[in-house]
């Protein structure tokens with residue numbers, strides 16, 4: 001039965017695909033939103049989209065993230081043809097999905113698959129904040145659940161990179177239930193003693209932070225990432241207080257015991273390889 | 281919006297009933313026979329009642345779900361079960377009274393009960409934070425559910441919250457982690473779990489005690505990924521468009537049944553649970569007993585797998601390579 005699932009995998013020789021590469025014009029410069037330094041896009045990309053002057057971590061697409069983590073040419077995508085529908089007939093949802101597909105060259109807000117990292121096999125999931133703010137609807141929930149199930153079956157560690165505004169409003173309560181569905185799949189991994197590493201990147205909030213993203217055997221965050229359950233404005237309006245400095249940042253969570261570590265993107269791959277080695 | 285416990289859309293009915301009462305009093309005082317007139321008005325009232333309560337809009341249902349006189353979890357605990365013994369505290373930080381829990385008997389069988397409790401009078405409501413839990417509330421719930429699992433007691437949860445409390449300390453103490461952990465742990469228990477949405481099902485803060493083998497919902501309760509007000513603010517930058525957002529989000533019991541999320545709609549007395557709390561409790565009890573009896577036939581492993589499959593099947597997507605779903 002599972003052979004069947006793998007037959008339709010798409011092979012990624014290089015990531016991003018040639019098509020995606022062509023869309024980025026050569027020689028473009030980017031301004032760091034944190035320190036204002038002007039950076040050469042090509043160099044920025046080489047530095048894994050980390051500002052060399054202040055270490056600000058720029059957002060990464062799913063394609064870029066996969067390329068930065070897995071061994072070259074060693075990634076096989078799962079379920080690339082799962083597509084969102086519009087179960088609630090929600091205003092403008094199909095149009096927004098179409099726009100984001102066009103913009104990101106992705107079918108949905110998460111890419112899952114398997115590959116090797118430093119030679120160690122692993123199941124990998126990467127959310128893309130450009131697609132509906134990385135929000136979790138039925139497809140995201142289903143892809144993460146299937147990835148976790150395959151990790152359990154193959155006894156491969158599961159590395160999941162979160163970047164999400166939370167549950168997807170346009171699929172209503174179906175999105176909410178994906179929190180339970182994905183967490184149940186993580187429970188199965190847990191019971192079968194298979195390693196789950198959650199990497200929380202900017203932003204990881206709401207229903208994603210309150211489900212699988214917080215459930216890693218090891219929880220790692222990128223520096224400065226916004227991580228939290230409730231939105232800042234909602235909290236401000238509720239408690240009528242100023243929020244403390246650095247509230248809901250990765251560093252804030254580390255201090256409050258919610259993370260195992262905050263790890264620079266430049267050291268992330270090596271850190272993950274070390275973790276995989278400990279559990280090999 | 282609420283006058284003397286009546287909601288604005290009930291006004292024509294309330295006025296008609298008042299008129300009937302007036303005529304009845306007049307008839308008694310003056311010994312004049314008005315029974316024909318009264319009978320006509322009674323018929324009219326019945327028709328109006330059917331019209332109003334038979335065609336409630338989503339927003340009207342939300343108003344009923346939020347009604348200040350709507351029975352709360354503690355009322356249901358006392359009416360449906362016997363020998364309730366409250367057990368308190370998360371053993372980590374404090375006792376969060378927005379979630380109540382303990383052991384009781386359901387027709388003689390020990391069960392563990394968990395529920396959000398929004399409180400009844402002002403003082404009680406403040407003490408219970410209006411039913412908006414902090415992480416320690418969810419951690420208390422988890423402790424009591426783990427205890428139930430250890431001793432093989434079925435778990436019954438009552439969901440009634442606008443959501444998990446959005447506060448500074450709640451974030452500091454790991455609101456996300458507390459909710460997430462409950463979702464994972466509830467998925468792994470080997471006892472029957474029945475969850476009942478009695479009023480407001482507010483997003484992750486509701487779901488955190490809501491992963492069950494059976495999910496039941498009161499007729500006029502709502503269950504949503506975001507409050508209608510919150511959705512309106514995001515969609516139209518205007519919280520006053522909550523009525524439209526409520527419709528778009530598909531949050532009623534009938535919607536959730538159609539979406540395959542809930543297993544049964546528990547009927548409400550005409551006008552809502554607050555019109556006849558005793559009858560409401562009886563309806564809920566009947567549904568719980570029915571589902572519990574069928575779940576008690578399953579082995580621990582079957583209960584776990586039954587719950588896993590329930591959630592695995594929720595979702596709506598296309599998969600061209602396998603036919604859609």
Ligand SMILES: [Zn+2]
Pocket residue numbers: 032033034035036037051052053054055056
């Ligand atoms: Zn910079």
